[in-house]
Amino acid sequence: MMFYTHLAFSVLFASLWLRIFPSSDAVLFIALAIFFGALPDIDTSKSKIGRKFPLISTIIGFFFGHRGIFHTVYIPILLFVLSSYYFGFSLSAAILVGYISHLIGDALTIQGIKPFQPLHNMEIRGFMATGSIAELVLLVMLLVIDANLVFRAIG
Numbered sequence: 815m816m817f818y819t820h821l822a823f824s825v826l827f828a829s830l831w832l833r834i835f836p837s838s839d840a841v842l843f844i845a846l847a848i849f850f851g852a853l854p855d856i857d858t859s860k861s862k863i864g865r866k867f868p869l870i871s872t873i874i875g876f877f878f879g880h881r882g883i884f885h886t887v888y889i890p891i892l893l894f895v896l897s898s899y900y901f902g903f904s905l906s907a908a909i910l911v912g913y914i915s916h917l918i919g920d921a922l923t924i925q926g927i928k929p930f931q932p933l934h935n936m937e938i939r940g941f942m943a944t945g946s947i948a949e950l951v952l953l954v955m956l957l958v959i960d961a962n963l964v965f966r967a968i969g
Contacts, residue, residue, distance in 0.1 A: 815953065816944045817852065817862045820919050822956035824851025827915040828908065829963040835907070843908040850893070850912030854920075857884040881920065885927045890914055922952070 828847035837843050855861035856871050858880040864871035878884060890913035897906040920927045926939030942948035 815949055816919070816923075817855070819949055819953045819956065820851050820855075820916050821848055822953055822960055823915040823919045824848045824912045825960045826956055826963070827851075827911045827918075829960065831907065831911050833963075835904075837904045839904060843904065846905060846908035847912035847915070850890075850909045851916045851919075854884045854889070854913065854916045855880075857882060881925065881927055882931070885917060885920060885929070886931055887917070887929050890917070923949075 824847045825844060828844045831847075832840050832843060852861075852863045856863050856867060857874045857878055858864050859868055859871040859875060861871070864875070874884065883889065890910050893913065894906050894910040897909050917927055917929060921929075921938040922940035922942060924939060924941070924943050926937050928935060928937050930936055942952065
């Protein structure tokens, strides 16, 4: 279920970003945020994105483990810097917003994340178990907020 929660977080963060920094490419912005909101879980073959790319997922998982380097702040910053060079600020911001939304979502789970490893072992852990009733409640709340933001944007 966390996959859908990540998607809902991505839409929320992208929508909020676009309210502050409007873009002529709003649909592309949201699409990129959604994709990069799911991408960090490429480090496990059990995730939806990992099952779509099993070889890549298995290799990344073997070398880095789940919620390892792909769940730190370094990857989104690197992606932002590299993509800024090729795509400009707006689309790079979509990549950053989506990826960071994933990290925030995982930080809310009991398993948590270590956003600065291996340089620092600080851990951020939340209140909910993945797949729990608490996550379902969060997902429903996010979907209601997302729907409200989308309806405001189009109407």
